[in-house]
Amino acid sequence: MQLDSLVIFKNRPARVIGFVDKKVEIQLEDEKTVKLPEKNLLLLHDGGFKKFEVLTTDLGEGELIDAWGLLQGAKTNYSELSELIYGEYNCTTVYGTWQIVQKGLHFFAHEDEIGVNTPEAVDDIIKQAQEKAQKAQALETFITRLKQKTYAPEDEPFVKELASYALGQAAGCRFFKLIDKEETPVNAHALLLDIGYWDEFVNPYPMRLDAALQAPVFELPEMQSQSRVDLTHLASYAIDDEDSHDPDDALSFDETTQKLWVHVADPASLVDVDGEIDKEARARGSNLYLPEGVIPMLPHQITEDLALGLHPTSPALSIGFKLIDGEVKNIEIVLSTIKVTRLSYQEAEHKLTEAPFSHFVCFSNEFSSYRRMHGAVELQFSEVKLKLRDKKVNIIPLATLQSRNIVRDAMLMAGVAVATFADQHEIPLPFSTQPEHDLSEEEQTPQLMSEMFATRRRLQKGQYKSSADRHAGMGLNAYVQATSPLRRYLDMVVHQQIRRFLKSETLFSGEEILMRIGESESGIKAARQAESFSNNHWKCVYLMQNPNWQGEAVVIEKQQGNRVTVFIPGLSLIKKLTLAESAELDTTITVTLSDVKLATQDIYFRV
Known part of the structure; x- marks a missing residue:
């Protein structure tokens, strides 16, 4: 060179x-x-x-x-x-x-x-170049149509690519840089709505958040053999929503012993520890409750076989106890056989003056008083249930019924009973705990809506531990969720552990309990997020179907200027608004729907 x-x-x-x-x-x-x-x-x-x-x-x-x-x-x-x-x-x-x-x-x-x-190689190169040019032309044509908010049948591969990204099934999408838009699943959702490929009845959130979308399918093992206490002589009632298909708890009262019994479905008798059904339920963490329907964590057949009241008799884990000065005492936990009658909350509401329901009321009242005396925080928010039927969304306010409070308190008492029993016998469980709060007595029982939201913001996040500890928000020294093993995986872990103790088998260690908590957390989080985003999605659709919607809103927080945060009870929705003039806390104002942006879940109201 x-x-x-x-x-x-x-x-x-x-x-x-x-x-x-x-x-x-x-x-x-x-x-x-x-x-x-x-x-x-x-x-x-x-x-x-x-x-x-x-x-x-x-x-x-x-x-x-x-x-x-x-x-x-x-x-x-x-x-x-x-x-x-x-x-x-x-x-x-x-x-x-x-x-x-x-x-x-x-x-x-x-x-x-x-x-x-x-x-031959030249012919192949020419063919590849032609195909590449055709693909480039097809993409250019699709992008032109996308900008015009339309698409053609031949665009289907590109549209499916966009949908895959909107559903969280792809890490990115190449089209956004070509149309000068930010690359987000939300924007992909908006584009699919704009071009008419999706309509409002496509809910992308469960798949986007990696929640399980189908019930698990496994061949069921044989029911474990064990002796059971016959409690069929007790009148047991499974009280639930009218449309519930998986009742997993029931109440009865023993006049002889004066004990309240909480009976819980017994899937631990069928689900082998660390078997394929157990591992799948652990990965899911819980049932997924959507307005479209319920996706269970366990195979449908288990619910059909073990849900209470679906057959003449049901196997159960039964928890009996008394209240002495509001404290759960004389605890008895047995594997049982029970006979259950199913009731809706509305049906139970009309029986509260009759035995045994009157006893349920007494237990509930005494236990609620005890919890309040020990720092329990009582918050009463309006709740709604969303139902999707034949492409029509219905929002149903949940009536404030004493029967709901009775069942809630019974489940809490059962949780205290199991936690106390486990603490006394040094049984590791996934105990629910919450650090102490610094609320005054008045703040623990707020009466106004703004006070309730302010109190909720001050409560610390709960956490699981493998040994008993206080749950300050509930006013309880020990508590474990144990009454929904068909719906929540950690409840089933409680049943598996208690069953092992009752049968004198080797217990899970505290480390093994914590491992099960950790392995179920991602599934639980995905399910809760999918439920939250899905509920907001269908609220948006409901308002799109009711464009003239009008309702009441309560001011729960004042911000700078005339900006306020309001709670809309009829939608169970929190929104920020700008008012024409200042408004005091807990003022009720009328809001009218202005616009809905489905992909971003933005809802606009005018006052």
Whole structure:
């Protein structure tokens, strides 16, 4: 290599202008200079290269086809190929030859030699290039239509790619940089709505949040054999929502012993510890409750076999106890057989003056008083239930019924009983705990809506522990959720552990309990997030179906200027609004629907 040689550096022509410290100094077309080892350069012409202008001459293809045919089955170099194509070898022709080789159609560069493509290879390269061009044209046409908020049947592969991203099944989507929009699943959802590929009845959130969308399907093992206490002589009542299909708890009162019994469905008798059903339920963490329906964590057949009141008798884990000065005492936990009558909350509401329901009321009242005396925080928020039927969304306010409070308190008492029993016998469980709060007595029982929300914000987050500890918000010294093993995985872990204790089998260690808590957390989080986003989605759809909606809102927080946060009881919805004038806390105002943005779940009201 000598001065004024024509070389290629990073696919750009360059001129050799010197040699410094075993390096070659080159000048690029923009007059920048670079020093680098000779091995980093491709030599095209040794000397004679003075001006870059000679490289701009359009030589055409010359005798390209003849040269290609002549060299079939051989290898060549730049000087020989230049002479065959253009009749001579100089800086201009060799650079034109290099450009032909770079195209890769008839020739290709391989180390220091130039290879020759066969006719079959050329045909294949041309075909691939045509297909690439067609795909590029199809993409360009799709992007044009996408900007115009439409699509054609031939765009289906592209639209499915967009939908995959909106559903969280792809990490990204290449179209957004082409339409100058931020790349987010929310924007993908909005585009799919804009072009009409999706409508409002597509709920992307369960899949986007990786929640399980189908019931698990497994062959069920045989029911574990065990002796059971016959409690069929007790009148047991499963009280639940009218449309509930998985009752997993029931109440009864024993007049002889004066004990309240909480009976709980017994899936632990059927689900083998660490078996495939157990591991699948652990991964899911809980049932998924959507307005569209329920996706259970356990196979449907388990619910059909073990839910209380679906058969003449039911196997159960029964928890009996008394209240002494509000404290849960004289605890008894047994594997049982019970006979259950199912009631709705409304039906139970009309029986509260009759036995045994009157006893349920007494237990509930005494226990509630005890919890309040020990720091329990009582918050009463309006709740609604969403139902989707035949593409119509209904929002149903949950009536404030004493029967609901009775069942809630019974489940809390049962949780205290199991936690106390476990603490006394040193049984590790997933105990629910919450650090102490610093609320005053008045703040623990807020009466106004704004006070309730302010109190809720001050409560610390609860956490699971493998040993008993206080749950300050409930006013309880020990508590464990144990009454929904068909619906919550950690409740089933409680049952598995208690069953092991009752049968004198080896218990899970505290570390094993914590491991099960950790392994179920992601599934529980996915289910709760999917439920929250899905409920908001269907609230948006409900308002789209009722564009003239109007309702009451309560001011729960004042912000800067006339900005306020309101709670809308009829929708169980919190929103920020700007008022025309200042409003005091707990003022009730009328709001009217203004607009709904489904993909972003933004709802706008005017006052």
